[in-house]
Amino acid sequence: MRLLILGTGHMANAHARNFIEIDGVTLAGAVDVDQNRVEAFREKYSIERAFTSLEEALAWGDFDAVANVTPDSAHHATTLKCLAAGKHVFCEKPLATNYHDAMEMAEKAEAANLVGMVNLTYRNVAQLQAARKLVTSGQIGKIRHVEASYLQSWLVSKQWGDWRTESQWLWRLSKKHGSNGTLGDVGVHILDFVVYGTDTEIDEVFCRLKAFDKAEGNRIGEYELDANDSFTMTVSFTNGALGVVHSSRWATGHVNELRLRVYGDKGSFEVVHRHDGSKLLACLGDDIETATWKEIEVEPVPTNYQRFVDAVGQGKALEPSFRHAAKLQKAIDLANVTESDRKEHRLQG
Incomplete structure (x- = not known):
């Protein structure tokens, strides 16, 4: 190719x-x-x-x-x-x-x-792919509740640079420079993390966005600092589960962390993906009675890059496809609407 x-x-x-x-x-x-x-x-x-x-x-x-x-x-x-x-x-x-x-x-x-x-x-995270198999194999049972978060700390830490002086960060805080804030930047990542890990789709969303005060007049030079820094979202899924999804750039102590907790009527799992490594923990079978969580070791998986090459070779799109990404964008678009009109919106239909 x-x-x-x-x-x-x-x-x-x-x-x-x-x-x-x-x-x-x-x-x-x-x-x-x-x-x-x-x-x-x-x-x-x-x-x-x-x-x-x-x-x-x-x-x-x-x-x-x-x-x-x-x-x-x-x-x-x-x-x-x-x-x-x-x-x-x-x-x-x-x-x-x-x-x-x-x-x-x-x-x-x-x-x-x-x-x-x-x-x-984050489809490249082997622990997420292994977690999905727990769902599709029936080991988790019927999913009832989901928690997910994407936490970053670059507004309180200089580990990735200084947002006050570097344009690569400042534009992410300004609507007129094309930013839809945290929701637009990492919302698609955490929503994909959720729907892929749970093998389901989003049905309804209700979201709140917040841009916190960050500078005098919330402006630095040409940058008006008005794009959202944090969002919280309640989500219902087509499999009947209820979930909460949130993200912030103010998450002190979290450089770059995605977390997914899924609770079913037969078992539960937690995926944690950080800048320094990933883990999959599960509570299954007899361990439910003692609330015992065990780490599951996983093997590496092909990257998106490799799967794209494979897809071209096969002549058909593999996931994550354009259509899947469009569905996620619909959820993000509607999340923005819910902030304005203060009511839940349904994706389906």
Whole structure:
């Protein structure tokens, strides 16, 4: 498979490093509007060609698939151009900035019989995949209650840098710079963590968003600090379970942590994924009577990058697909609506 990497920012390095290690993959081209940056990226990863526009790369056309690592707001237009040119697309999250655009992308990929997949990176967590098997095998029984959180601390810690002075963080706090806050940034990750781990879909959502005071007048230079820092969400699922999902950038002591607790009528599990490792704990069978939790060891799993290559080889999309990502975007869109009109909204139908 010959691959074009569209966009050469920070996340593009992860794409290049992962794809270059997969047998049968050639990094054929790279695109970035910055000539110096794309040339440096091409040289760093021994990529064949460098371009300063997608149109130029498509006119060349000597590639099979595209890793779309452009900014969120550019995913829709650039992906549609790639699909129209007959190229498979592996897109960074979120697939689009709204449900309408995301669904258009899914429908275009499906109509063209092209692979459209989204890099929801926490699918790479082996413990999450093992937890899902506990559900699908019946060991958890009927799921009744779900708890999930995505906790970061970069508003109170400088471990990833200083948000007060660095544009890569400041834009995430400003609506006019394209940010939908914590909900838009990591909401898709934690919602995918939940629905994949529980093997179900979201039915209804009710969400609250909060942007806390962070600077004098809540402004630093050109950045108005008005995007949400935290969200809390109640969720009902199509399997009948009730859940709570929340996230914050003010979670002191948590660099980057996803947690999922699932309680069923036959057993329970907890997945914890942190920047320094992951664990799967379960309370099953006779251990229920003594409330004994045991860690389950798991084997590594194929990454999203490998599964995209496999999907192109098979000629069909694997999960997480464009359509799945569009469903998650619908939940995020409706979560924003619930903050405005103060009532629950249903996704289905």
